Ligand SMILES: O=C(O)CCC(=O)C(=O)O
């Protein structure tokens with residue numbers, strides 16, 4: 291039988307957008323009769339399969355209320371579940387988390403209002419400093435990228451110092467409340483995770499100075515895309531920090547990698563999604579790997595997600611836990627690095643899988 295070489299059909303796309311004409315993706319997506327995307331929004335030359343495995347049953351669910359249960363059996367079961375979820379998936383959904391559904395909905399609504407403000411009422415578009423405490427922009431780091439993400443974002447440092455854009459006016463109060471409520475959840479999770487690693491309950495809090503931990507709110511806006519099979523909202527990456535809490539409007543799009551395969555995440559109603567970050571991988575000396583994830587887009591509905599990253603304090607030098615290394619009699623597998631330097635470097639480059647983490651990984655491990 292004669293073998294035939296695969297024929298690659300280049301998809302029809304528009305001429306690339308010039309850097310000087312770069313605009314918010316919202317504005318680009320609202321261009322009348324936009325049927326094709328500019329070539330520098332095409333992550334793929336040919337339409338790729340955006341559907342992935344469905345895993346509604348297998349993604350772990352953790353009942354947070356059990357972590358503070360007076361019943362020691364319930365508590366230890368929750369800690370075991372956390373251990374399994376962090377080790378096997380790096381991803382889980384939490385229920386009974388204490389954050390009112392109305393507050394989560396209000397946060398998503400006010401984020402939508404933010405992106406719909408006239409440009410002159412938003413903070414400066416695309417500021418140069420990637421550690422600016424209030425940063426509004428498009429893609430991930432458009433100054434460094436060749437291919438852009440179908441995404442606009444607002445990033446706000448909300449702890450240990452609270453920052454907030456001036457508009458929408460309702461944002462400040464909601465954000466203060468969301469910040470306080472998510473910190474309560476983070477405290478419980480961090481204590482549980484510390485114990486799940488076989489460490490004392492407060493070990494993680496003390497070592498990484500979590501009383502002044504850096505919390506960043508990231509609101510993501512993904513408008514409908516005429517060629518969703520060519521574009522990406524966010525390419526595969528892992529997050530900095532210990533873990534990220536994520537909520538979304540009722541439009542799906544998050545995919546996580548598990549055992550080399552991509553899975554669609556269908557969030558349970560009123561749940562919060564949690565993904566483990568690079569600094570938990572470093573602290574746990576590779577026991578809890580940060581999870582690769584990406585955001586896909588669709589051609590019908592605007593998707594909004596709100597991620598809250600939870601890291602150490604900016605000046606903490608993060609290294610594998612010395613207690614853990616000692617308990618387990620192993621060698622540290624990561625080079626110590628100040629969180630602030632790690633964050634700067636990660637934000638100052640295009641998003642690319644776990645490339646930042648690989649820079650601190652000791653390669654013979
Ligand atoms: O929108 C999503 O589902 C993912 C967002 C994300 O990965 C991020 O903001 O780091």
Ligand SMILES: [Fe+2]
Pocket residue numbers: 527528529534583
């Ligand atoms: Fe992420």
